[in-house]
Amino acid sequence: MQAWRVHRNGEPREVMRLDEVEPPVPGEGQVLLRVLAANVNFPDALLCRGHYQVRPPLPFTPGIEICGETPDGRRVIATLDPGASSGGFAEYAAVDAAGVLPAPGALDDAETAALHIGYQTGWFALHRRARLQPGETLLVHAAAGGVGSAAVQLGKAAGATVIGVVGGPDKARVARELGCDTVVDRRTEDIAAAVKEATGGRGADVVFDPVGGDAYTASARCVAFEGRIVVVGFAGGEVPAPALNHALVKNYAILGLHWGLYNTKDPAAVLRCHDELTALAARGAIKPLISERVPMKAAADAVQRVADGVTTGRIVVVPGTAQDTAPDAVPEGSTTR
Known part of the structure; x- marks a missing residue:
């Protein structure tokens, strides 16, 4: 599968590299998801720079928030451990099964990928x-x-x-x-x-x-x-x-x-919040602002622009789009400049 990996710390556009790797093997209590969409968050840039609270071992795949598909075909939301080597800017991701949440039916894949961290943060705040x-x-x-x-x-x-x-x-x-x-x-x-x-x-x-x-x-x-x-x-x-x-x-x-x-201190509150957000989305009161939906090959550039503060709303990486299979797709081992 294709996965963006960071082999050294620095600016995302310079250190993220699109590699061909084996799909991650789920550990105990984990499930393997096909990534439908991966939201770009500011912490992804901090992880690339080595400035986040945790520093995953190199090389690692950034991407901490996804909409994915389970082996039995369910569409779900998942957040990934920023300290792990397997992240969301990939075709597949291994996630903790206990943290998987149902995707709101009112939101598409990109909107779903951008819901959890941002809206949970806003709601709790x-x-x-x-x-x-x-x-x-x-x-x-x-x-x-x-x-x-x-x-x-x-x-x-x-x-x-x-x-x-x-x-x-x-x-x-x-x-x-x-x-x-x-x-x-x-x-x-x-x-x-x-x-x-x-x-x-x-x-x-x-x-x-x-x-x-x-x-x-x-x-x-x-x-x-x-x-x-x-x-x-x-x-x-x-x-x-x-x-x-x-x-x-x-x-x-x-x-x-x-x-x-709250994920460790009061996980029940996170679940209640998800129910509330799902209800708000169903009645049209909230809808993640997606400014761009980019193909896999553009992920490094997207993380860099979020880091630079020049974006509005959310940029979401959508693997498997036509742009990813076009002749100018980034070859294995190269970087997006």
């Missing part, structure tokens, strides 16, 4: 951690990105007024199409001032922050009385150092979310 209420104002940073777009849709589904922060006019257009009530372009506007203006001076009740750095600083300036800032990640590359005296005098909460912990 907004509902489990921040306790978002109908009528509250939600501020979402990177609102046109993969995780941010999920938070926008979930916020609207919960009855919140949503303010989306983006970088540039193209991403602003996407945020408006997603349903943001107000869109702030961080490149040309002062985020805190724009949020205060949009809320009549009150500020945002809940802040969803997967960016960190300057985004967090702006959030602290415009969070409402008894507001909640949920720290989801640091895609901007800078981990902020919050001024706790500021949180004290303004009466707001700083909440952390490491969604992956």
Whole structure:
């Protein structure tokens, strides 16, 4: 089978190589899935760079989120262990059977591949951690990105007024199409001032922050009385150092979310969330924003562009497309430049 493998750490476009390898052999408690679609996540880039929390042994196949087909023909969602050598950017993947979930019938393969991590993260951040209420104002940073777009849709589904922060006019257009009530372009506007203006001076009740750095600083300036800032990640590359005296005098909460912990600490909550997301998808309240569906040969370039922050929504790798079998398909052992 074909599989992208990382033989040394570095930038995804330089270190990912399309190889011909044997399909993985499922271990105890695992099942072999045919990969129907593999979502590209920012952690895939971190794995390539060797900057993720875990470092799988070289060579390894990145790709931590897939829609797959079981041996008996069922369409399912699966997430893969980022510390393992077998990942989702391949034609087949071995996954833990206990973590396999049914694919929502309302979503196609690419949308299904992009559902689990992003929307579970958004749901737990907004509902489990921040306790978002109908009528509250939600501020979402990177609102046109993969995780941010999920938070926008979930916020609207919960009855919140949503303010989306983006970088540039193209991403602003996407945020408006997603349903943001107000869109702030961080490149040309002062985020805190724009949020205060949009809320009549009150500020945002809940802040969803997967960016960190300057985004967090702006959030602290415009969070409402008894507001909640949920720290989801640091895609901007800078981990902020919050001024706790500021949180004290303004009466707001700083909440952390490491969604992956729920898989071990409270797996039943993950299953309940999946049921809720499936119901929301069935009624059309959520639908992953797929900006591109690319063939297998384009996976390295897709991971690089996600790493560079130049994409909107989700890029999904779809193995077995016509482009993969075209004469210009990447030969074994070569790299996509």
